Amino acid sequence: MGEMTGTSNGFAVRTEGVSRQYAMGEALVHAVDDVSIAVKPGEFVALLGSSGSGKSTLLNLLAGLDRPTSGAIYAHEHNLAEMSSQQLAHHRSHTVGMVFQAFNLLPRMTLEENVELPLRLAEVDRAERPARVREAVERVSLAARLTHRPSELSGGEQQRAALARALVNRPTILLADEPTGNLDSLTGDAIMHLLQEINRTLQMTIVMVTHDKVRAARYAHRIITMRDGKLVTEGASDEIA
Amino acid sequence: MKLRDLTELAARNLREAVLRNSLTTLGIAVGVASLVAMLSLGVGLQELASTRLSRSGLFDAVFVTTQANMRAFGGPPRPMAERTSTKPARKLDDDARQQLAQIKNVVEVYPEVRFPTEVQFEGKPLMTTVAGIPASARRDGAFDEMKGNFFSGPEANEAILQIEFARDLAKQTDSLLGKDLVLRYAEKEPLPADAPPENAAHKSAANRSDADDAPASGGFSLVPRELKLRIIGVVETEPATGFGGFGRGRLLIPLQIAQNLRIAQPTDMREMLRGDTGKPSYETLTVRVSSPKVVQSVEDTIKGMGFGTFSILDATKNMMLFFTVFDSLLLIFGSLALTVASLGIVNTLVMAILERRREIGILKALGAADRDVRRLFFVEAGAMGLLGGVLGVALGWLIGRALTIGTNAYLKRQELPAIDISSIHWWMVALAVGVSFFVSLAAGMYPASRAARLNPVEALRYE
Numbered sequence: 001m002g003e004m005t006g007t008s009n010g011f012a013v014r015t016e017g018v019s020r021q022y023a024m025g026e027a028l029v030h031a032v033d034d035v036s037i038a039v040k041p042g043e044f045v046a047l048l049g050s051s052g053s054g055k056s057t058l059l060n061l062l063a064g065l066d067r068p069t070s071g072a073i074y075a076h077e078h079n080l081a082e083m084s085s086q087q088l089a090h091h092r093s094h095t096v097g098m099v100f101q102a103f104n105l106l107p108r109m110t111l112e113e114n115v116e117l118p119l120r121l122a123e124v125d126r127a128e129r130p131a132r133v134r135e136a137v138e139r140v141s142l143a144a145r146l147t148h149r150p151s152e153l154s155g156g157e158q159q160r161a162a163l164a165r166a167l168v169n170r171p172t173i174l175l176a177d178e179p180t181g182n183l184d185s186l187t188g189d190a191i192m193h194l195l196q197e198i199n200r201t202l203q204m205t206i207v208m209v210t211h212d213k214v215r216a217a218r219y220a221h222r223i224i225t226m227r228d229g230k231l232v233t234e235g236a237s238d239e240i241a
Numbered sequence: 242m243k244l245r246d247l248t249e250l251a252a253r254n255l256r257e258a259v260l261r262n263s264l265t266t267l268g269i270a271v272g273v274a275s276l277v278a279m280l281s282l283g284v285g286l287q288e289l290a291s292t293r294l295s296r297s298g299l300f301d302a303v304f305v306t307t308q309a310n311m312r313a314f315g316g317p318p319r320p321m322a323e324r325t326s327t328k329p330a331r332k333l334d335d336d337a338r339q340q341l342a343q344i345k346n347v348v349e350v351y352p353e354v355r356f357p358t359e360v361q362f363e364g365k366p367l368m369t370t371v372a373g374i375p376a377s378a379r380r381d382g383a384f385d386e387m388k389g390n391f392f393s394g395p396e397a398n399e400a401i402l403q404i405e406f407a408r409d410l411a412k413q414t415d416s417l418l419g420k421d422l423v424l425r426y427a428e429k430e431p432l433p434a435d436a437p438p439e440n441a442a443h444k445s446a447a448n449r450s451d452a453d454d455a456p457a458s459g460g461f462s463l464v465p466r467e468l469k470l471r472i473i474g475v476v477e478t479e480p481a482t483g484f485g486g487f488g489r490g491r492l493l494i495p496l497q498i499a500q501n502l503r504i505a506q507p508t509d510m511r512e513m514l515r516g517d518t519g520k521p522s523y524e525t526l527t528v529r530v531s532s533p534k535v536v537q538s539v540e541d542t543i544k545g546m547g548f549g550t551f552s553i554l555d556a557t558k559n560m561m562l563f564f565t566v567f568d569s570l571l572l573i574f575g576s577l578a579l580t581v582a583s584l585g586i587v588n589t590l591v592m593a594i595l596e597r598r599r600e601i602g603i604l605k606a607l608g609a610a611d612r613d614v615r616r617l618f619f620v621e622a623g624a625m626g627l628l629g630g631v632l633g634v635a636l637g638w639l640i641g642r643a644l645t646i647g648t649n650a651y652l653k654r655q656e657l658p659a660i661d662i663s664s665i666h667w668w669m670v671a672l673a674v675g676v677s678f679f680v681s682l683a684a685g686m687y688p689a690s691r692a693a694r695l696n697p698v699e700a701l702r703y704e
Binding site: 060063065066085086089090092093094098100104106108109117118120121122123126165169 | 246250253600602
C-alpha cells in the first residue's frame with residue numbers, strides 16, 4: 001500500500017483508518033471500522049460485501065456525502081474529513097460522479113435536464129452546456145432520448161442516463177453504488193460493459209459497491225471485501241475470485 | 242448555483258405543485274390586499290378630510306383680534322396684571338390692517354363681516370346670517386363645485402346661497418339662479434355734531450363710502466335699509482371668512498358690499514361708551530398667508546404687534562395625530578392577515594421539504610451546497626411573496642374601488658356629493674409589494690434552513 005501520511009500519495013483516493021459510527025438508540029453501530037484503502041488513478045475497484053457490511057457507507061464517505069467519525073480520506077491531496085460543507089459540495093460536484101442503484105433521476109425533468117443539472121450546480125457557462133450534455137449522452141448512447149422523462153425510459157436507459165449525469169462534469173472518480181442492483185442480468189451486463197469502457201477509454205477511477213462476486217471478478221481490477229464494517233480481504237479480482 | 246439557474250429551478254418547482262403554491266400565493270395576495278385596502282382607506286379618508294378642510298380656507302389663515310377680545314376665541318385667560326392694566330389694548334383699526342398687510346408672506350387682510358338679518362324672497366320673510374366673502378376666496382376651491390357663478394365683481398349686488406338656505410327658499414335650488422331677493426338690515430348711521438340724523442337716512446347704502454361720513458357726534462342711529470341682490474350661485478361649502486362670531490354664513494355677498502352696509506355690530510355699543518368713535522375698528526381681521534407652512538411665523542409676528550391670534554394649526558395637529566393613530570390601527574389589522582398568510586408560506590415550504598426530501602438528497606449528491614438548497618427555497622418563497630404582493634395590490638385596489646362605489650351609492654341616495662374614500666399611491670404599491678416580498682423571505686427562512694441542513698445520505702434513503 002506504500003506510505004500513507006498526509007496526502008493521497010499519488011492515489012486517486014485513499015482512506016486512513018477511517019471509521020463511521022452511528023448511534024442507534026443506546027447502541028453504537030460501527031458501520032465502517034478502521035478501514036484503510038487506496039485506489040490508484042484509472043483503477044476499477046469493487047467493494048464487495050453482504051448487506052450491512054459497510055460498503056455503501058464507505059462509498060458515501062469517499063463521495064463526501066458523509067463525514068467519518070475518525071480517520072482521514074484523501075482525494076487529490078485534500079482530506080475530506082477536514083473540509084467544510086462548501087468544500088465537500090465542490091468535491092461532489094467536480095471530483096466525483098455518483099451512480100445509484102435506484103438511478104435517482106428527477107422524475108419531472110427530461111433526460112437532457114437531468115444530465116444538465118450537475119452543470120448548473122457547478123456553474124458551468126450556459127453556452128458550454130449543450131455540448132457537454134450531448135457528449136455525455138452520446139457516450140451512453142442515449143442521444144435520441146434527450147426529451148424523454150425517466151418514466152419513459154427503461155431501467156437500463158435510466159441507469160445509462162444516470163451514468164451520463166455522473167460523467168457530465170468530467171470527474172476523475174466515478175462512484176457506483178450497486179449500479180446493476182435494479183436491473184435484469186442482461187441489462188446489468190450492458191451497464192457493466194459501459195463502466196468498463198468508461199474506465200478504459202477515459203482512464204477514469206471507478207469504485208463500485210456490489211454484492212455480485214461474479215461481476216466484480218469479471219469487470220473490476222481489484223476487489224475489496226468488507227464484513228461488519230471491517231476490511232476483510234483485498235486483492236486483484238482474479239486472486240479473490 | 243447562479244441566480245438564473247436558481248430562478249429556473251424554483252419556477253419549475255413552483256409549477257410542479259401548482260395548486261398548493263397558487264393557494265399559498267392567493268393567501269398572501271389576500272393578506273396584502275387587506276393591508277392595501279386598509280392603508281388606502283386610511284390615506285383616502287385623511288386626504289378627503291385635508292382637502293375638505295383646506296378648501297375651507299382655514300389652513301392658510303390667521304384670525305386676529307384685540308387682546309381684549311381674546312377670551313372670546315377660547316384662548317387662554319389673560320394674566321391678571323394685563324387685565325387690570327390701565328394701558329388700553331391695541332385697536333384693530335385700518336392702521337393695524339395696513340400694518341398687518343405689510344407682514345412678509347401675508348397675501349390679504351380683511352375683516353369679518355357677518356350678521357344676522359332678514360331676507361325677503363318672493364314676499365316671504367326669512368331670518369338668516371349674511372357673510373361678506375373676499376374675492377380671494379374664489380381660489381380656495383370652496384366654489385369649485387358650486388352651481389352658478391362666483392361674484393362678477395367686488396361691488397356687485399349679487400348673492401351666493403349656502404345650499405341649506407337655498408333649500409329653505411326653494412325645493413329645486415337650481416331654479417333660484419337669476420332670481421332676486423331683498424336684504425333688510427339695520428345700518429349704523431353716525432350722528433353728526435351739527436345735523437339731525439334724518440338727513441342721511443335715504444342715501445344708497447351700497448354705494449356709500451367712508452369719505453361720506455360726517456364728523457361724528459359720539460353717537461349713532463340705526464336706520465332700516467333694503468338692498469336687492471341677485472342670486473347668482475348656490476354653494477355647498479362655505480369658505481372661512483372668520484372665526485367665532487355669528488356662526489356660519491348662509492347668504493354670501495361680496496365683502497366690499499358687506500362693509501359698505503355699515504351694519505351695527507355688537508361692539509359698537511361698547512366703543513360708543515368708550516368714546517372710540519374716530520376711525521372704525523374691527524372685531525376681528527382675517528390674515529390670509531401664502532402657505533400653511535408660514536402660518537406659525539406670521540402668527541408670532543402678529544402676536545408681537547400686540548394682537549391676539551388664532552389659527553387652525555393646533556386643530557390640524559390634532560387631526561394628524563388622530564389619522565396617524567387611525568392609520569396605525571388599520572395597518573395592524575391589515576398586517577394580521579399578512580402574518581396569517583406568511584404562516585401559509587411556512588406550511589407550504591415545510592410540506593415541500595417532506596415531498597422533495599429525496600430530490601434535495603440528489604441535488605446534494607450532484608454537488609449542491611447547503612447554501613444552494615437554502616437559496617432555492619428562498620427564491621421559491623420570494624417568488625410567491627412577489628406574485629402575491631402584486632396580486633394583492635390589484636385586489637386591494639379593487640376592494641378600495643368597491644368601497645368607494647358602495648359609499649357613493651349610499652351618498653347618492655342621501656343626495657350628497659360623491660367622494661373618493663380610498664387612495665392608492667405609488668409608495669403604497671412599492672411598500673405592499675416590498676413588505677410581501679420580505680415577509681415571504683422571512684417566512685421561508687425556517688424551511689430553507691431546514692432543507693439546507695438535511696443529511697444527504699438520509700435524504701437519498703427517503704422513499
